[in-house]
Amino acid sequence: xxxxxxxxxxxxxxxxxxxxxxxxxxxxxxxxxxxxxxxxxxxxxxxxxxxxxxxxxxxxxxxxxxxxxxxxxxxxxxxxxxxxxxxxxxxxxxxxxxxxxxxxxxxxxxxxxxxxxxxxxxxxxxxxxxxxxxxxxxxxxxxxxxxxxxxxxxxxxxxxxxxxxxxxxxxxxxxxxxxxxxxxxxxxxxxxxxxxxxxxxxxxxxxxxxxxxxxxxxxxxxxxxxxxx
Numbered sequence: 001x002x003x004x005x006x007x008x009x010x011x012x013x014x015x016x017x018x019x020x021x022x023x024x025x026x027x028x029x030x031x032x033x034x035x036x037x038x039x040x041x042x043x044x045x046x047x048x049x050x051x052x053x054x055x056x057x058x059x060x061x062x063x064x065x066x067x068x069x070x071x072x073x074x075x076x077x078x079x080x081x082x083x084x085x086x087x088x089x090x091x092x093x094x095x096x097x098x099x100x101x102x103x104x105x106x107x108x109x110x111x112x113x114x115x116x117x118x119x120x121x122x123x124x125x126x127x128x129x130x131x132x133x134x135x136x137x138x139x140x141x142x143x144x145x146x147x148x149x150x151x152x153x154x155x156x157x158x159x160x161x162x163x164x165x166x167x168x169x170x171x172x173x174x175x176x177x178x179x180x181x182x183x184x185x186x187x188x189x190x191x192x193x194x195x196x197x198x199x200x201x202x203x204x205x206x207x208x209x210x211x212x213x214x215x216x217x218x219x220x221x222x223x224x225x226x227x228x229x
Contacts, residue, residue, distance in 0.1 A: 026048055026050070026106075027042065028041070029041050031110075034205060036114065036115055036116070036173065037175070038115070039110065039111070039113070040110070040113075043106050043108050044099070044107045044109075046101060046104050046105055047104075048100070048101050048106075049098060049099065050098045052097070053098065054095070054096040055091070055095055055096075055097075057093040057113050057114060058090065058093050058113075058114045058117055059093065059113045060226065061088065061089045061091065062088045062109060062177050062179075063107070063108075063109050064109060064179070065083070065085055065109075067103055067107040068081070068083075068101075069081040069082075069099050069102060069107070070099065071097055071099055072100075073095055073097040074096040074097060081099070083109075086156065086179045087146075090149065090154070110202075112177070112203075116151070117151075118149040118150065118151045118152060119149045119151050121147050121149050122149065122150065128142070128143065128144040129142070129143050130142045130143075132163075133163055133164055136160075136163075138160045138162075139163040140158075140160040140163060141158070141165060142157070143156070144156045150229075151228060151229060152226055152227060152229055153226075153229065154227075155224070155227065156223075156224055157224070157225055158221070159182075159220065159221040159222075159223075161216060161217070161220060162215075162216060162217075164213065164214070164216075166213060167213045169209075170209070170211075171208060171209065172229060173205070173206060173228045174205075174206050174226060174227045175203055175204065175205045176198070176205075176206075176224070176225055177201070177202075177223060177224040177225075178198040178222075179200060179223055179224065180221055180223075181198070181200055181219070182196070182198045182221040183195060183197050183217035183219070184196050184198075184215065184216050184217065184221060185217075187214070187215070188212040189210075189212060
């Protein structure tokens with residue numbers, strides 16, 4: 001469900017932001033830029049507020065903490081916004097607002113700004129999936145699609161300790177946003193294997209056309225995927 005709620009952190013009006021700090025207004029740091037997205041990590045301190053700002057592009061907010069905010073959208077009454085850790089929110093651009101963190105702890109987020117409109121949200125027809133490596137009840141992959149738009153789908157994925165996927169191909173680009181610290185071996189066809197170490201909130205972008213298999217480390221890995229159609 002699209003909600004007009006969040007946050008000045010999203011590289012407003014298409015401006016590319018570098019790391020910066022504003023007293024009582026939090027920090028934001030650009031972590032990925034390509035021809036599809038601008039991605040930033042952001043922190044809004046306890047009881048901090050943002051300045052009034054405008055969002056012209058669609059954006060996805062991935063909360064890394066539970067939080068309660070007050071949203072002051074220009075021309076509308078103030079509204080309470082409740083965020084849940086690991087539950088992404090897709091928001092249509094075209095509004096101005098400011099936000100206040102009502103909690104006693106800082107709120108950490110990863111914000112994905114899309115450079116092209118993502119279209120309307122569609123009804124999900126995918127059932128949650130789960131498979132386990134042979135002989136194991138814990139080396140399992142679980143995936144649940146959360147929502148899709150006309151341009152992309154967003155899912156929640158969990159890799160159990162030691163899980164190994166089969167070799168598979170991605171015909172379109174996709175991006176991973178870590179919800180936990182992750183250490184995953186990525187074996188791309190025809191190339192040496194690499195280990196991808198991501199901290200919570202960090203991202204990894206894969207272009208279209210790769211064929212690979214993944215092997216998780218010794219800890220459960222949870223992440224959000226954005227899969228373009």
